Amino acid sequence: MAEKETKNILECLHYTEEVLEKAVKNNKVNVSKLYVQLLNKERVPFAHVVWCNLTLPKHRFIIWQATLGHLLTRDNLVRCHMQLNSVMCPTCDMQQESHGHLFFQCQFSQLVRSRIAEWLGNAIWPVQFKDWTTWMMGKPKGLKQKLVAAVLAASVYLIWWNRNNSLFNLCSMTVDKVFYLLKVYWKARVANLSRTKLESKDLAFLEKLSLM
Numbered sequence: 001m002a003e004k005e006t007k008n009i010l011e012c013l014h015y016t017e018e019v020l021e022k023a024v025k026n027n028k029v030n031v032s033k034l035y036v037q038l039l040n041k042e043r044v045p046f047a048h049v050v051w052c053n054l055t056l057p058k059h060r061f062i063i064w065q066a067t068l069g070h071l072l073t074r075d076n077l078v079r080c081h082m083q084l085n086s087v088m089c090p091t092c093d094m095q096q097e098s099h100g101h102l103f104f105q106c107q108f109s110q111l112v113r114s115r116i117a118e119w120l121g122n123a124i125w126p127v128q129f130k131d132w133t134t135w136m137m138g139k140p141k142g143l144k145q146k147l148v149a150a151v152l153a154a155s156v157y158l159i160w161w162n163r164n165n166s167l168f169n170l171c172s173m174t175v176d177k178v179f180y181l182l183k184v185y186w187k188a189r190v191a192n193l194s195r196t197k198l199e200s201k202d203l204a205f206l207e208k209l210s211l212m
C-alpha cells in the first residue's frame with residue numbers, strides 16, 4: 001500500500017476516534033452530538049437563543065433564517081436578479097424592504113417591539129440588525145430568559161407572517177392582534193410546564209405577565 005494512502009487511512013481513523021470520543025459519555029452515544037461532530041462545523045454563537053426548547057419549531061426556523069439574513073425579502077430577491085413590481089416594504093410601503101427595515105425600522109415592527117417591551121418590562125431586541133447576533137449570544141438560563149428568547153422568536157415569526165399576508169392578501173394585522181397571538185402561544189407553552197418544577201420567582205413572573 002502506498003505510503004500516502006496509509007497516511008490518509010490513519011488520519012481518517014484518528015478523526016473518527018476523535019469524533020466518537022466527543023459524542024460518547026458514560027458508554028452512551030449522544031446521537032445529536034455525534035451528528036454535530038460529523039457535520040464538522042462550529043456552532044454559531046446565537047444558536048442557543050434560536051433553538052431554545054420553549055420556542056415553537058416553526059418560530060425557530062423563521063428566526064434562524066432571519067438572523068442569517070436568508071428570508072426572501074425584496075432586496076434579497078433583487079440580488080437574485082428577480083424582476084419585481086416594487087421593492088418597497090409590503091407592510092408599510094414607506095421604505096425599501098430588507099431584513100434591517102422589516103424587523104427594526106418598519107413602523108409596524110417598532111410598535112410591536114415597544115408593546116412587548118412594556119409587557120416584559122425590558123426591551124427584548126436591539127434597534128439595529130447588525131447588533132442582533134451579538135445581542136443573541138449566550139445560552140438562555142432560567143424561565144425568564146427562555147421566555148424572552150421564545151417571545152423574540154414568536155415576534156419575528158408574526159412580523160414575517162404579517163409581511164406575507166400584506167403582500168399576498170393585502171391585509172395587515174393590528175399590533176393588538178400580534179400581542180394577543182403572542183400571549184396565546186405563551187399560555188399554551190406555559191400550560192405544559194410542570195408547576196412543581198417551577199420556582200416561586202418563576203410563578204410570580206408568569207402571574208405578573210398574566211400567563212397563568
Ligand SMILES: [Zn+2]
Pocket residue numbers: 089090091092093094095101102105106107108
Ligand atoms: Zn415597513
